[in-house]
Amino acid sequence: MSVPIANLPFGQRPRERLLALGPRALSDSELLALLLRQGRRGESALDMAAELLAAHGGIAGLAAARPEELARRNGIGAAKAAAIIAAFQLGTRVRHSIDTAARLESAADVVGVAGPLFAGARVERLLVLVCDAQNRLRQKVFVAEGAVDQVAVPVREILNTVLRHDGRAFAIVHNHPSGDPSPSLDDRRATTLLIEAARTVGLRFLDHVVLAGEEWARATPVLRAVE
Template sequence: MGSPFSALPSRARPRERLLSEGREALSDTELLALQLRSGTTGASASDLATALLAEFGSLRRLGEATVEELARLPGVGNAKACSVVAAFELGRRLPLDDQPEVSLARASDVAQRARHSLAGLRRERAIVFVCDRRARLLHEVQLSQGTAARSLIEVREVLNAVLRHDGAAFGLAHNHPSGDPRPSQADVELTQDVASAAKTVGLRFLGHIVIAGDEWAEVKIRPSQRRLG
């Protein structure tokens, strides 16, 4: 296996540069190499990081890659792939902690909150935004992550997520990896069932949002369409 950075002069090693010069001084390749930690036969961690960036073309596209997509590339494997995906996911979640109090009073609020977590993902993911009685956000709960084509969301899962976190209101959002934000018939039927179930247990349903890239759409249902269970 290629040595991580030992073949480099100490002043050129990413770890030493991070310690002496700070994180801002490191290039994208050097930061990625630190996540990979080691290389492979005939290639250093820096070489592998360079190859990954070249393969995906940009940090954004690399950040959208799944563990499976990364792991099958030469020299990566499951451990390195998990480390890279975890680092990008932490970065994706970071801005969500910057706002001590967030109100989701309308569908557009849910959409703006969901966009950062869901835009650009290549697999479908569903999130429940658990709120208090004043629609202030308490928790974000990831329900599921499906294939590129579909995600399986159960009404019981949605309600359990809200009740488990002592919520009184909630919004639901998922993404369409296809890039088309228009709700499917399955989305409409799910929304009908969720709205009906929420009413039954006394929860306020703030709406269901579909995210596709930078676009979003609310899943609309008429009052007469709401199922009574």
């Protein structure tokens, strides 16, 4: 006899397990059950998920199924079929995005990504470029904005931003509206502090670049090799 998900012990329900342990802790059936949301008479969403996976030979076969093929199955219908297809398509798009993401291997790469974001800026702004373990760009996040000629480097906020976006490495960029990209003594001191702080939380600091129109300079003490 099938047991409805709502009647399962709290720690065995897919949604609660995902929230407590993360998605990697769930089986294919549990993840699919979350998409289905509800089962049908006599079967829970978990039962239906297991049946779908078995019918298509596993997750890869299900990903290749056509919407109309899924919609014809008892208890699925157009809405659940569309949700399944949409989930697989999102996964495909994420993989494609990662494969084509910019890789930050030099200061010039950092400038190429960040430069357009500072066009026309009249005050100093500080940008964090969050990367994965292979230095592929994941997110671009502005974390501070200051006066015409000065912005503080918020070390804690920078690190929190990288961790919040599941980053493993990062670069920072700020601009000098004065037109002179030469790093100040404070810029270099802040960079050294950030390098040490990143190391303590297991993050790799890639670079700190200062922009001034079309000109730029590095505020990083030494060129850091990609690990």
